[in-house]
Structures are given as structure tokens and as C-alpha cells.
Amino acid sequence: MTAPYPEELIQQFIAIVGEANALTSENDIAPYLEETRGLYHGASPLVLKPGTVQEVSDIMRLASETGTPIVPAGGRTGHVGGGVPRDGQRDIVLSLDRLNRIREIDPVANVVVVDGGCVLATVQKAAEDNRRLFPLSLGSEGSCQIGGNLSTNAGGTAVLAYGNMRHLCLGIEVVLPTGEIWDGLRRLKKDNSGFDLRDLFIGAEGTLGIITGAVLKLYPQPRGHQVAFAGVKSTEDALALFDRASMLCGSALTGFELMPRIGVEFTTKHIPGVRDPLSGEHAWYVLVDISTSDTAEAAERMMTELLEEGLETGLIEDAVIASSVAQQKEIWHLRDSMSLSQKPEGGSIKHDVSVPVSSVPAFMHEADAAVLAAVPGARICAFGHLGDGNIHYNISQPVGADKMAFLERWHEVNGIVHSIVRRHGGSISAEHGVGQLKRDELIATRPAIETELMNRIKAAFDPAGIMNPGKMVAVKAR
Known part of the structure; x- marks a missing residue:
């Protein structure tokens, strides 16, 4: 890690949330430094657990004034390194675990207002208790959080009928990198008054601000x-x-x-x-x-x-x-359980891609042939949401192969599969996000004007470059 922060600054951050809600020991911080697949290992001197939106605001205002990089952490179920602090840097982790309330539920209007750290399963249960349905369903729903779901524009298994998180959200509350709070918790289904700022933050993976609250759509329970x-x-x-x-x-x-x-x-x-x-x-x-x-x-x-x-x-x-x-x-x-079941079979190189629905069979045939030519004996376990063209094109190592040697070919195999995806007019990130894993490839393969516009938006919202640096876009913290 680079030179540590002055103790006085660390204590200023701790004072905002209280000592009981700040983690400083290596053992306590360790769970926040690695993602589920073990691809990314970060470092951090401090994990802060604010209990109010104002505390989040105070943290971000201090971070902005001192140039301190902040990494938002939700349920830590991501797969692309988006919620992991950078290695060798001084990123402070801001956990939303304590911002976990159901603020209000209105069954007549079919909306629920929740904190950004509210666990998805909690929202599902609150809807069910009111004879309503919140349709987002994920394998990690017992631990993933709404703020993270929105920040990655999560899809899940019901996209076909209900859409992804962008379609399931009416309004959001965001703390900006400067500490300013934008209250966009609107419940309107029709609102054409100006830019749709909500959609800038949904899918931005915490690079523009921290989603601390959301108004979500509910539906009648199916009969x-x-x-x-x-x-x-x-x-x-x-x-x-x-x-x-x-x-x-x-x-x-x-x-x-x-x-x-x-x-x-x-x-x-x-x-x-x-x-x-x-x-x-x-x-x-x-x-x-x-x-x-x-x-x-x-x-x-x-x-x-x-x-x-x-x-x-x-x-x-x-x-x-x-x-x-x-x-x-x-x-x-x-x-x-299909993704989890690959782990005991050794190394697995994974892809979260989408192609037009009608192109799924052709994509599968071409990708299978190309992967097996490059890695003879590879065991291809491609599954997913055929209804929306999202395929988790996962590849388990050949039987008896060396796990680390296989995993070292991750980016090579990604390149093979992603080139076929692009040939079919698809996306290299369907629902897991970009994070660290796909950032450089996104920059290299998207039209220059797209990445330039993304960088301009990032610079406008986060001029100090402190908001989840090193993820999705190339702007670095100063």
C-alpha cells in the first residue's frame, strides 16, 4: 500500500460513524478485500459503516476535501471486481450494511421505498407480506443489496417479463462524490421534465455516486x-x-x-x-x-x-x-446452483454475455468450436436466460489440467469468446457489470466517442476522481 493516511484523518472518518461502526483490524477488513471468484484482492486501511444518509454525505464531503478514494460495498456478491478496493492503494471502503430499512410500502400504488443497503430477499419478503411481488430474483438474493443491484443494473431470471433493475425502479436517492444529496425518490411513472438523472446512476457501478435509497415497483402476486x-x-x-x-x-x-x-x-x-x-x-x-x-x-x-x-x-x-x-x-x-456447481470441478473461466435471441444457437456453435480448438478437453457449461439472450458462457478446465495454468488463460479465452459476441452484435457484459475485469476491453472495443462521453460524465460528477476509482472508466483518482 502507498503511504498511510495521517492518523488524524483516519480519526475524522471514524468520528463520523462512531468507533463501533468502523473496522480497522486486518481480520475485520479482510472480507471486504476480495470478490466471490477470488480474482481480485485489494487493500484498505479502513471500512466505514454509516447508519444514515447524512453520515454517507459527511464521509463523501470529507473524502472530497482530502482527495480520499472511496469504494462503495454492498452485499459483495459481484463477479468483476467492481466492489473491491484497488491493490497497493489507499481506498477506504464504505459499506451500506447498516442502511438496510424498508422505509415505506404502498401496496395501492404498487411501490416500496427502501434503503440502498436493503437485502434483496428482505424486499421480496416485504412485498409478499403485502400480497405483492418484487420480481427481481437472483441466486445471491439472500445477501445482495438493492444499491448494488441498481449500480449493476441487475437482471436475474425474470427479465423476460419484468425487465432488469432499470425497469423496476421509479426513483433513487444518491450521495454525490462531493457529499451533496440528490433526492430523486419520485414515484411517478410519467415524468419527462429534463434529463433522466436516475438512469445515469443505474448501471454506473458506484463510479458517479452512492445509491442510498430507491423507489421500486411492485406487482400483484400471480394467481x-x-x-x-x-x-x-x-x-x-x-x-x-x-x-x-x-x-x-x-x-x-x-x-x-x-x-x-x-x-x-x-x-x-x-x-x-x-x-x-x-x-x-x-x-x-x-x-x-x-x-x-x-x-x-x-x-x-x-x-x-x-x-x-x-x-x-x-x-x-x-x-x-x-x-x-x-x-x-x-x-x-x-x-x-449451476454456476456454483462448477467450483468443485476446478478452474472455471466465466463469461456474462448477451447476443440477439435469434443468434444464440449460432453463437454457441461458433464459440464452442473456437474454445475447444484453443483449449482441447475444455468442458463448456453454457447456460442462462435464453429468453433475453443472456448466456453465462462458462468453461471448466479439462479433467486433470493444472488449475492455475488454466486460469492464467482467462483473458486469452475471454478474447476468443468476446470477439464472437461482438461479431453477433452482442455485449461482453450482460448483467454482471464491467468493474475491473472488463474495463480495459470495454475501452479498447467501444467506439471512441462512447468512452469519451463516459469519461466526460465521470469528470463532471467526480472531478476529484475519488468515487470507486479504477472501475469501468479510465479516469484515475488524483
Whole structure:
């Protein structure tokens, strides 16, 4: 780490939150210095846990006056190094763990107002207690926070029907790098008065300010809900089935997930309690989720008609409809555990990409061929949200390969896969963000005017360069 801060400055920061809410020991700070995949390891002399928006403001005002870099930390479930302080620097971590309240819920208006540090599962439960639905659903929902969800514009498994976080948010409250507070907690569904500042901060990964509050949309709880699991022989058949499901179910089609056989094998092998819902083996699988405000019988009719038609036309080889809520959760647990199940198989090089939905099969074939040519024996576990073209193109190391040697090829393999993504008009970051992992590639591959505009926006909001430096954009802290 570079020269430490004067003790007087450290004490000024601590005084804002109180000693009980400031972490200074190496053991206490350690969980904030590494992300889930272990790709990034940072350093920090201090973790601050403010309990009010005013305390966040006071921290940022002091940071701005003293040129102190601040890294916002939410639930720390990210995958691209966006919430990790830089190594060898003096970044101070600002944790939102204590800003975790449900401020207000209005079922009639279908909105809930929450703190930025509110855990996603807490918001889901509050909505459910009021006979409403907050539809964002992620594998990390028990620990990820709303501020982080908004900062990365999280998508999850229900984007097909409800959109990502940008679509689920009406207004936000933000503390700027200068310490100023912008109260944008508006509940309006129609507001065309000036620039939409909200959308600048959503997806900005904490580089423009800290989201301390949000107004989120709620929906009536579905009256009819059906989940099915089907085996198909190819990604082309999966896409054809999705097309039919879209036409038959319309807005009731909540999720349409694609999974390979190897992913099911990994998950049933390594995740306790997970089983294959089908008796035979299939090259590919789809998870179909239908939710409707109509009756339960209506959802059942739609799902039955879809599966019967798929079986008759040969698009589906075998299928099962969940017979209970518990079985619905079991099927979704299989899908949600797929990424985690790769860890016991050794090193895994991961991609979070999106291509136009109709291009998914072609992308898969081209990427598979290119990766296997570069890494013979690689085990490709590509799965994800077929309904919105978001594929988690993950690659497990060849059996018996050296893990570290395989992982050292991360950027090489990324380059192979991302070049195919771009050829199909896709994105190298669908829902996990840019962070440190993809920053340089984003700068190198986006049109120069795009990166220049991003840098201008960053400079306008954060002239001192103290807000989550080194992430997404190239502007460095001074």
C-alpha cells in the first residue's frame, strides 16, 4: 500500500460513524478485500459503516476535501471486481450494511421505498407480506443489496417479463462524490421534465455516486404459476420452443432458461438435494416459468398446451411439470446452483454475455468450436436466460489440467469468446457489470466517442476522481 493516511484523518472518518461502526483490524477488513471468484484482492486501511444518509454525505464531503478514494460495498456478491478496493492503494471502503430499512410500502400504488443497503430477499419478503411481488430474483438474493443491484443494473431470471433493475425502479436517492444529496425518490411513472438523472446512476457501478435509497415497483402476486423442465436435443430446438412459448403465453412467460447436460451433471453431483427431474439424459434442457394474474387453471392450460405441442412436433424429448410449490423451487434451485456447481470441478473461466435471441444457437456453435480448438478437453457449461439472450458462457478446465495454468488463460479465452459476441452484435457484459475485469476491453472495443462521453460524465460528477476509482472508466483518482 502507498503511504498511510495521517492518523488524524483516519480519526475524522471514524468520528463520523462512531468507533463501533468502523473496522480497522486486518481480520475485520479482510472480507471486504476480495470478490466471490477470488480474482481480485485489494487493500484498505479502513471500512466505514454509516447508519444514515447524512453520515454517507459527511464521509463523501470529507473524502472530497482530502482527495480520499472511496469504494462503495454492498452485499459483495459481484463477479468483476467492481466492489473491491484497488491493490497497493489507499481506498477506504464504505459499506451500506447498516442502511438496510424498508422505509415505506404502498401496496395501492404498487411501490416500496427502501434503503440502498436493503437485502434483496428482505424486499421480496416485504412485498409478499403485502400480497405483492418484487420480481427481481437472483441466486445471491439472500445477501445482495438493492444499491448494488441498481449500480449493476441487475437482471436475474425474470427479465423476460419484468425487465432488469432499470425497469423496476421509479426513483433513487444518491450521495454525490462531493457529499451533496440528490433526492430523486419520485414515484411517478410519467415524468419527462429534463434529463433522466436516475438512469445515469443505474448501471454506473458506484463510479458517479452512492445509491442510498430507491423507489421500486411492485406487482400483484400471480394467481397462476407453473414451472416445467424439458429435455431438448439442440439449442435450435430450444429457440423454436421459446418462440412458440412467446406466442402462446405472451406476457405470462416469466422465464425461459437454457441449460446443458454437463451443467445438470455438475449440479446433481455437487449440490446437496438437487436431482435431475427427468429420467433420461438429454443434450440440452429448458426451464419454462409461467406466471399469470389469471387463474391457476389458466396457467396450467398454457403450460400443458405448450408441452404437448412441443412433444408432438419433436421439439421436446421429455418434460415434467412441477406438481407443487416445493418442486417448483427444486427445479429453480437446480438452475440457480449451476454456476456454483462448477467450483468443485476446478478452474472455471466465466463469461456474462448477451447476443440477439435469434443468434444464440449460432453463437454457441461458433464459440464452442473456437474454445475447444484453443483449449482441447475444455468442458463448456453454457447456460442462462435464453429468453433475453443472456448466456453465462462458462468453461471448466479439462479433467486433470493444472488449475492455475488454466486460469492464467482467462483473458486469452475471454478474447476468443468476446470477439464472437461482438461479431453477433452482442455485449461482453450482460448483467454482471464491467468493474475491473472488463474495463480495459470495454475501452479498447467501444467506439471512441462512447468512452469519451463516459469519461466526460465521470469528470463532471467526480472531478476529484475519488468515487470507486479504477472501475469501468479510465479516469484515475488524483
